[in-house]
Amino acid sequence: MKKSTDKKYLLNNPSYNSEKENAKLLRVTISNSFTKFDFGYSTMWYYISGGWVRIAKDTFIKIKGKDENLNLIKADNIPVAPTQHHFKSNKDWLYFSLYFPAIPFEDCTIDLVEMETSSKDVFNYYNIDIKVKNAVETINFIE
Numbered sequence: 001m002k003k004s005t006d007k008k009y010l011l012n013n014p015s016y017n018s019e020k021e022n023a024k025l026l027r028v029t030i031s032n033s034f035t036k037f038d039f040g041y042s043t044m045w046y047y048i049s050g051g052w053v054r055i056a057k058d059t060f061i062k063i064k065g066k067d068e069n070l071n072l073i074k075a076d077n078i079p080v081a082p083t084q085h086h087f088k089s090n091k092d093w094l095y096f097s098l099y100f101p102a103i104p105f106e107d108c109t110i111d112l113v114e115m116e117t118s119s120k121d122v123f124n125y126y127n128i129d130i131k132v133k134n135a136v137e138t139i140n141f142i143e
Contacts, residue, residue, distance in 0.1 A: 006032050009105055009135040016128040019120040025112075026095075028130065029138075034073065035061065035100045037112060039123075041078075042093045050087025053094065054079045055123060056114045061100045064109040064127075074099040107132055 008031040016025055022042050029036040043050035057080050060069040072080075078096035079085050085094065103110070108130045114123040 006140065007105075008138045008140065009132075010138050011130060011135050014129050014131075014134075017126045018124060019118060020123060020125070021120060023123060025125055025128065028128065030103060030105050030130070030135070033102055035070070035103050037061075037098045037100075037125075039096050039098070040093065041096065043087045043090050045090050047087070047090050050090045050092045052084040052086045054081045054084045055096075055098065056081050059098065059112070059114045059123065061103075062111045062113065063103060064111065070101045070103070072098060072100060103130075105132065105135075106130075 008029055011028045011030070012026070014025065014028055018025070022044055024040045025037060026040050027038040029038070041053060055072070055075050055078050057072065059072040062069050076097040076099070077094065078098075087094075098112070110128040110130060112123070112125040112128060118124045
């Protein structure tokens with residue numbers, strides 16, 4: 001086994017603002033080749049069967065102070081609209097990850113936007129605080 005040359009930095013529990021009550025941003029991974037956001041999602045109590053979840057294909061991130069939107073590359077464990085994941089009960093949960101192009105590893109503030117119109121029903125996360133001093137470098141081994 002040898003060490004991977006792709007450096008990865010992990011930020012646990014970054015601060016952010018969101019109207020989404022049942023989906024928590026757990027971690028952000030920044031690497032030379034991608035930026036990954038990991039979420040934990042729990043169904044809402046008022047749904048008999050737990051409802052459904054999906055992510056819009058036009059979801060993007062934007063670094064505050066820059067003009068460019070970085071579009072969603074890949075979604076792990078959550079379907080991309082119009083496909084939906086249907087829960088079996090209102091006690092179900094789901095972990096999922098969203099991948100975007102790599103960002104520079106430097107202090108910044110990011111918005112993750114599923115839809116321009118914000119509500120508690122969309123995955124919009126504002127002012128995600130990326131602080132280099134809070135990141136931990138991870139080591140990956142390849143065979």
